[in-house]
Every structure is written in C-alpha cells, then in structure tokens.
Amino acid sequence: MISRYDANVTSGIIHTIKENAITEVVMGLHHKAHFADSFFGAKTENLLKATNQMILVYKSIQPLSTIKRLIVAVPAKAEFEAGFVKWYDRVKNISKQIGATVSFFADPDTLEQLKILARRNKFGVETKFEVLDDWDDFLMLTREVGDNDLFVVISSRKTAISYNPAMEKLPLQLSKYFAPNSFIVLYPDQFGEEDKNTSFMV
16 A cells, blocks of 8 residues: 655656556546546546556446456557557456456457467467457447456557547447446556556556
8 A cells, every 4th residue: 555645646646656667557437526527537537648557447337256258349450559468468367367258359450469469378268359340330349248248448548559539439438338337448558568567556
C-alpha cells in the first residue's frame, strides 16, 4: 500500500508511477456522479494523456472466479504496438489463473500474429480465433458476449498506430449494449518494456 499527498488524484497517480517505475495500472470504472461526467471519468482520461504505461479499466459485474470465457476484441494493426506481447501475456495469464477459455476477435492479419504468439507462449488454455473484419462491426460482439463471459477490449490512445476513430463510440457502446457484462478496456503501453512487471491498482 502506497500513500501520498498531491495536488489532485491524477497528479498523485502520475507521480507514483514515475517514482516507483510502475508499468501497469489497474483502475475500476468510475461511477458517474453527474450527467455531464464522461464514461471513463476525468482521472482516467487525464492519466491516458499523461502516461505511456499499460492501463486497464475494469468493470466488475461478477467475481472473476465465475468467469468461464474471455472474449477479446483486438483492433487492426495492434501487432505493431510496442506493448502487443505484454498485453497478450496478461490476457492469457488471467485466463489461466481463473481457468477460462479465450476467444480473440480481430482482422485476419492481426489474428495471424496472435496465432504466432499462441504457438510460442503455450498457456495451456483453450484458445479460439475469430475474424472481426472491421472495428465498425464492433457491435456484432453483442451476440457473442454472454453470462459468465469477461469482455476484454484492446483499445488505443489517439496517437497510437492501432487507433481507429470508431473507438470514440466505445463508451456509448459499452454503456448501452454491454451494461450487464463484466469488461476490461485495456490501453497497451507505448514502451514495450518486457523486462519489468510492476502493477499499480487504484
């Protein structure tokens, strides 16, 4: 447990990340206090702008121990991000720890790179690969995500190579169509420092 005083919450998190060489930040999805609040909240949005670390925003509907399957939506060109291998390892580690299967949905080129990782890093969990031709078809996944599934969305910062303008609709889509589901929105890191593994939960 780390305690500190700072000008505001976001500033405190940023300084803690720098001082402790944090490489991953896990945050709960904030609860909107006012109608004008954004879906992710100002703290998360400011953190994404001010850092390059991997950030996971988690909304829990049910205990992780009851999850039977991870459905992972991956944008095109995600394989060119520096943090590609790191987030893949984290997703597969989660599935291994809770004994859940994994289904990746991505465009054909990205699926090929995911298959290469799957052959290289054998986690001993059942893995499937399904085509998601276009990020604009994101809502087709409403037919896939059901009870006891954890929906994992690999998103992207606006400056990253895998960013797609359709991601601007993600908050509305998640709040409207995936409200009954547990989900993680994962922003890959921009450094790809595979030799470090320090997580920070907010």
